[in-house]
Amino acid sequence: MKTGQELIRERTERTEWFQDARFGMFIHWGLYAIPARGEWVRSTERMSVEDYEPYFHAFDPVEYDPKAWAKAAKEAGMKYAVLTAKHHDGFCLFDSGLTEYKSTRTPAGRDLVAEFLDAFRAEGLKVGLYYSLLDWHHEDYPAYGDRVHPMRDNEAYKRNPESFGGYVSYMHGQIRELLTNYGKLDIVWFDFSYDDMNGEKWKAAELMEMMRSLQPHIIMDNRLEGSGSHSGSIYTDNPTTYAGDFASPEQIIPPTGVTGDSGNPIPWEACITLNNNWGYAAADRNYKSATTIIRKLTECVSKNGNLLLNVGPDAKGRIPKESLDILAEVGEWMRDNGDSIYGCKAAPLPKPEWGRYTWNGATLYAHVHEPSVGPIPLVGLNGRIKSARLLADGSELMTSRPWNATEYTSDAFVNFASPEHNSYPLPDPRATVIQLELTQDKELT
Ligand code: GLC
Numbered sequence: 001m002k003t004g005q006e007l008i009r010e011r012t013e014r015t016e017w018f019q020d021a022r023f024g025m026f027i028h029w030g031l032y033a034i035p036a037r038g039e040w041v042r043s044t045e046r047m048s049v050e051d052y053e054p055y056f057h058a059f060d061p062v063e064y065d066p067k068a069w070a071k072a073a074k075e076a077g078m079k080y081a082v083l084t085a086k087h088h089d090g091f092c093l094f095d096s097g098l099t100e101y102k103s104t105r106t107p108a109g110r111d112l113v114a115e116f117l118d119a120f121r122a123e124g125l126k127v128g129l130y131y132s133l134l135d136w137h138h139e140d141y142p143a144y145g146d147r148v149h150p151m152r153d154n155e156a157y158k159r160n161p162e163s164f165g166g167y168v169s170y171m172h173g174q175i176r177e178l179l180t181n182y183g184k185l186d187i188v189w190f191d192f193s194y195d196d197m198n199g200e201k202w203k204a205a206e207l208m209e210m211m212r213s214l215q216p217h218i219i220m221d222n223r224l225e226g227s228g229s230h231s232g233s234i235y236t237d238n239p240t241t242y243a244g245d246f247a248s249p250e251q252i253i254p255p256t257g258v259t260g261d262s263g264n265p266i267p268w269e270a271c272i273t274l275n276n277n278w279g280y281a282a283a284d285r286n287y288k289s290a291t292t293i294i295r296k297l298t299e300c301v302s303k304n305g306n307l308l309l310n311v312g313p314d315a316k317g318r319i320p321k322e323s324l325d326i327l328a329e330v331g332e333w334m335r336d337n338g339d340s341i342y343g344c345k346a347a348p349l350p351k352p353e354w355g356r357y358t359w360n361g362a363t364l365y366a367h368v369h370e371p372s373v374g375p376i377p378l379v380g381l382n383g384r385i386k387s388a389r390l391l392a393d394g395s396e397l398m399t400s401r402p403w404n405a406t407e408y409t410s411d412a413f414v415n416f417a418s419p420e421h422n423s424y425p426l427p428d429p430r431a432t433v434i435q436l437e438l439t440q441d442k443e444l445t
Helices: 004-014 016-021 051-059 064-076 112-122 160-182 204-215 291-304 320-342
Strands: 023-028 080-086 126-132 187-191 267-271 304-310 355-359 363-368 376-378 383-390 413-414 432-439
Touching: 004 016, 023 064, 023 126, 051 413, 064 080, 064 112, 064 320, 080 112, 080 187, 112 126, 112 413, 126 160, 160 187, 160 204, 187 304, 204 267, 291 320, 291 355, 320 363, 320 432, 363 376, 383 413
Parallel strands: 023 080, 023 304, 080 126, 126 187, 267 304
Antiparallel strands: 355 363, 363 432, 376 413, 383 432
C-alpha cells in the first residue's frame, strides 16, 4: 500500500500540466436544454421519468458543432474542457452499451461525447468528462427519502436499499466504457457525494483501481469523497487513493486559496457559471462581464488555483451568444496577457491595493485593476525592480521615484508615462498587466 506521502507526490506529478493550464471550459448539456430552466429542473419541479420523457423524444440538436465550441474555447485562451457525459438526470451523451437512455437513441442519433472529444483534441486542448454519481433515471438509485431525487416525497418510489449494488455496477461499467472506448482522457470530473452517499458507498477504492489501471495519468476532482469546502481526505497528509487530485470549490473563489491541514497547497479549480445556471436557462440573463471573468481568473491564479468556466449550450446545440461574446473578449485580453496566467502562481507578497500579483519565479506580474493617483506603489520592492514593461505591447514603463514619492523609501513606483508624478488612465481598464523583472540578488522565495 502506498503511503500518504507517495500518493501526494504522485498527485503533484499528475497535476503539473493542469496547474500550468489554469483556464478551462465546463460544458453542461443534456435534455434539460429543452425545458431551459437549468439542469436540476427534474428535481426542482419534482418531475417523474415519464414527465421528462418528451424531452428524450424531442432532443435534436441540429446545430451541434463541437468544432465551433472547441474554437471558441481555444480562442478564449482555455487549455482544457470538461463535458457532462451524464448529468443527474441520468441521460448519457455517449453510446453506452449499458443503457438505452442515451443520445444515440434520440432524434440526435449521434455520440455527442465522441464528437466533442475529437473536436477539442484537434484544437490541442486537454479533454475531460463529467460524470454524475447521482442518477435519477436508474431504478436502483434511491428515490423516495433521498435528499434531492425528484421522487423524494413520493412513497411509490420507495426502493430496496439492497438493490443499490445494481446501480454501483452500472456506474462502474459506464466509467469503464468511457475510459476504454474514447481514447486518452485527461480529467474525470465526478459529481457529487452527499450525506452517506460517499466514498466506499460508491465502491470508490475499487473504481479508482480500475481507472488507474486503464488510464494511469488521468486526474480527478475530489467529489467521490465529498463536496463543498474542505471535505474529503484530499486536505489531509493521508489521503485515500480516491481523494482526488484537485479540490473543486463551486460558485465561489476561496478567500485565501486552498491549503491542506498542514498548510500545504492543494491543487484546486473553482468552477463557476457565466450566468447563474449550469445548464441552459433561457430566462437567466445575469451574465458576468468579461472584466469580471478576467479579474476572477487572475484571482484564482494569484491563489494557486484554476478557473473552470461554464457554458450551457441550448437545445439546438449552440452556446448562447451572450456567452460567446464574453469568451471572445476574455480571449482578446488573454492573447495579450496570457503570460501572466499560464504557468503562474501565487507571489510571496501581500495582495496589493490596486489589484493582484501573479508570479512565475522569473517574473512578477502586476495586474492593475484600479487607476492610481500619482505613481503606482509596489510596496516593499524598492531596489528590486530591474525593468517594468507593459505586458500587452512590451513597451517600457517608468520606474523612477518622483517628488511625491520621496518619503516611501522601502517601496518602488511605476507609472505609465512621464512625468511620473502625474496620474494616467489605465491602458486597459479591464486589467492592465505590468511585467516586472526583479533583481536576482535577493530572491522572492
Ligand atoms: C453541482 C450541481 C450540478 C453542477 C455541478 C457543477 O453539484 O449539482 O448541477 O453540475 O455542481 O460543479
